[in-house]
Amino acid sequence: DVKVTQSSRYLVKRTGEKVFLECVQDMDHENMFWYRQDPGLGLRLIYFSYDVKMKEKGDIPEGYSVSREKKERFSLILESASTNQTSMYLCASSQTRLYNEQFFGPGTRLTVL
Amino acid sequence: GENVEQHPSTLSVQEGDSAVIKCTYSDSASNYFPWYKQELGKRPQLIIDIRSNVGEKKDQRIAVTLNKTAKHFSLHITETQPEDSAVYFCAASTNFGNEKLTFGTGTRLTIIP
Numbered sequence: 001d002v003k004v005t006q007s008s009r010y011l012v013k014r015t016g017e018k019v020f021l022e023c024v025q026d027m028d029h030e031n032m033f034w035y036r037q038d039p040g041l042g043l044r045l046i047y048f049s050y051d052v053k054m055k056e057k058g059d060i061p062e063g064y065s066v067s068r069e070k071k072e073r074f075s076l077i078l079e080s081a082s083t084n085q086t087s088m089y090l091c092a093s094s095q096t097r098l099y100n101e102q103f104f105g106p107g108t109r110l111t112v113l
Numbered sequence: 114g115e116n117v118e119q120h121p122s123t124l125s126v127q128e129g130d131s132a133v134i135k136c137t138y139s140d141s142a143s144n145y146f147p148w149y150k151q152e153l154g155k156r157p158q159l160i161i162d163i164r165s166n167v168g169e170k171k172d173q174r175i176a177v178t179l180n181k182t183a184k185h186f187s188l189h190i191t192e193t194q195p196e197d198s199a200v201y202f203c204a205a206s207t208n209f210g211n212e213k214l215t216f217g218t219g220t221r222l223t224i225i226p
Contacts, residue, residue: 031212040122040218042119042216042219043216045214059215090156099145099162099164104158106156
């Protein structure tokens with residue numbers, strides 16, 4: 001059974017703080033993704049990674065960076081948190097093969113005050 | 114890049130009736146179209162998908178149809194039940210699902226008992 005975990009379910013930070021969101025998957029998946037979910041806007045891709053130390057920008061990368069030092073771990077970094085980054089953040093992973101399913105983590109609800 | 118539009122944003126149907134959710138995509142190179150279901154407070158999960166060489170696919174009470182010429186695809190749920198209440202996301206991929214997905218904005222389906 002695929003398991004994708006995220007470091008926190010709820011997080012409250014102050015404007016200007018550096019924020020780290022961690023995601024870990026235990027199924028040896030090559031691909032990992034970070035999405036942001038906002039009401040009425042669906043799931044928007046922030047960054048994704050096909051392999052260790054590789055990263056690709058998604059549709060809304062501004063204000064975010066990522067790190068993938070190990071295959072099972074993908075971190076999302078908010079260098080200087082702002083109130084407009086208050087959102088639900090979802091991590092996902094998938095295998096490198098055709099028609100593959102993305103498996104999501106439980107999400108982190110981030111509030112920036 | 115790819116753009117996926119999804120309608121309606123909210124849908125209420127009587128238990129036992131059918132529900133239809135429609136999506137359109139912009140990139141004619143898209144060739145894989147999954148649907149994810151997100152129950153309240155839970156993570157999105159794949160429920161069905163369709164490939165570009167297929168016009169229709171059915172799995173018990175759910176079915177998806179694809180019209181490549183018009184660049185739209187739909188989710189059909191028949192004999193709806195209370196457990197069908199959720200947010201449904203359509204998505205599209207240009208690499209057979211072997212890389213990033215572009216998601217629609219979601220449809221909140223409510224089944225009225």
